Amino acid sequence: MQRGTVSLGTVAAFVLYLSTLFEPVQQLSQLFNTLQSAGAALSKLYDLLDTPVEVNEHPGAVDLPRRGAIEVEHVSFAYGEGPPVLRDVSLFVAPGERLALVGPTGAGKSTLAKLVARLYDPTEGRAALGGVDLRRATLRSLRERIVVVPQEGFLFNGSIRDNVRIAKDGASDADVDDALRALGAYERFAVLPEGLDTEVAARGSRLSAGERQLVSLARAALADPDVLVLDEATSSLDPGTEVAIEEALERLMQGRTVVVIAHRLSTAERSDRVAVVTGGRLVELGTHDELVGAGGAYATLHAAWTGGLAA
Numbered sequence: 043m044q045r046g047t048v049s050l051g052t053v054a055a056f057v058l059y060l061s062t063l064f065e066p067v068q069q070l071s072q073l074f075n076t077l078q079s080a081g082a083a084l085s086k087l088y089d090l091l092d093t094p095v096e097v098n099e100h101p102g103a104v105d106l107p108r109r110g111a112i113e114v115e116h117v118s119f120a121y122g123e124g125p126p127v128l129r130d131v132s133l134f135v136a137p138g139e140r141l142a143l144v145g146p147t148g149a150g151k152s153t154l155a156k157l158v159a160r161l162y163d164p165t166e167g168r169a170a171l172g173g174v175d176l177r178r179a180t181l182r183s184l185r186e187r188i189v190v191v192p193q194e195g196f197l198f199n200g201s202i203r204d205n206v207r208i209a210k211d212g213a214s215d216a217d218v219d220d221a222l223r224a225l226g227a228y229e230r231f232a233v234l235p236e237g238l239d240t241e242v243a244a245r246g247s248r249l250s251a252g253e254r255q256l257v258s259l260a261r262a263a264l265a266d267p268d269v270l271v272l273d274e275a276t277s278s279l280d281p282g283t284e285v286a287i288e289e290a291l292e293r294l295m296q297g298r299t300v301v302v303i304a305h306r307l308s309t310a311e312r313s314d315r316v317a318v319v320t321g322g323r324l325v326e327l328g329t330h331d332e333l334v335g336a337g338g339a340y341a342t343l344h345a346a347w348t349g350g351l352a353a
Contacts, residue, residue, distance in 0.1 A: 097160055097181070105183040109137045109268055110172020112158055112299060117167035119153055126165070127153045129322045135299060137268075142304040142313035144343060150322040151303045152273065158301050159190045159271045171269065189267040193275045195258030197246030202231050202257060203238040205246070209261035221264035225290035227256045251275075252283030259290050270295060272302040274309055307347040316340060 112135035119128040128150045135141045143151040156162050157169050160176040168175050171187060189209075197205050206221060207213045218238065222228040230253070234240045246254045255275055262270060272291070288308075304310045311330050318326035318333070318340045326333055326340050333340035 097163060099181045100177060103178055103180040104174060106174055106176075106179045106187045107172035108187070109299075110174070110187075111136050112269065112301070113168075113170040113173070114154070114158065115168050115170070117154075117157060117164045117169060119157060119162065119165045127322050128157070128164075130167070131319075131322075131324045132167075133317055133324060133327060135301060137299055138297065139315065140295060140300040140302065140313040142302050142310040142316045143319055144304050144310055144316055144340065145319040149319045151319050154319060155190075155271050155273065155301055155303055158269075159188050160184055161190070186265070187267055188269040188271060189262045189265045190271045191258055191262050191273065193273045195254060195261065197242050197249070197254055197257060199242070199244045201236075201239045201241055202234075202249075205242060205257050206238075206260045206264055209264045210266075213264055217264060218260070221260045222256075224263050225256065225259055225293050227260060227286065227290055230256065230286065250283070252287055255287055256290060259287075259294055263294055267298065269299045269301070272300065274303055274305045307344070310344075318343070 112133075114131055114133045117128055117131045118126055120126045131150075131154060133141070143154060145151050153162075157164055160169065160179070163177055168177070170176060171179070176184065198208070203215065203218050206218045210217065215238075219228060222231065222238075231238050231240070240248070242248050242257075246257070249257070275287070300313075302309060302313065304313070304316075310316050313330070315328060316326075316330055316333055317324055318338075320339055326336070326338055328336070334344050335341075
């Protein structure tokens, strides 16, 4: 190399060494980002692990009986130190009966359903199944007898089959297939290129909203509980999927005690009785026809529903 000049070979060597130096620096930067993400995830995990358990199994707990009636007796409830969400609510749901909970947003319907499933314990009063206070029940029998189907079931990163299988320990592939067939939903997934082994991705992003709902219902069918607590989905679906969901729900509810948070007029109409919750209180209880004829809170909701449909 002469003063003020650089040979082509020197430039090529410099560029090669520079790229070799840059690669570990880039990897170090990516590692830093990964560590940052891992730290945030660990922080959330620690927060979850530190969360107090809302429901515990008490000493001397007993198994819940099969096919028992749901009894809610003078129940009141508040979240933490907040105001009461439910006030002195009492109702009885016979074995095999379908009860629809209706009312305005924030009325306490979801809270009442959670107490029936013992996701929380009442502040006052008691919730029982077959005469056994849910607080005295073994958690194993509680989760076997009562299954909650939320509006939007959480799907894990895995196959459709595995996402259904988590509802029952030791469930075989045939058990999963039978659960889907019982709902009339098997063919909907079997026709996919990879069938029930199709990966759903995180939160089920590779499935439609209707397909995610069917997976949630299949979990409940596989668990085969005595009591179903359903929070009816409010998401808009195409007519074909809507019909498939309604048919699957109807099959799932057959022969079971059902408490459903109803967001559709048709669900309330098809229920044996309707409970109207307003301001944390049970204000009306009866059949659809009885409550429409009474001209009270349910009749007002019914008129709003039918008016919206007519529009």
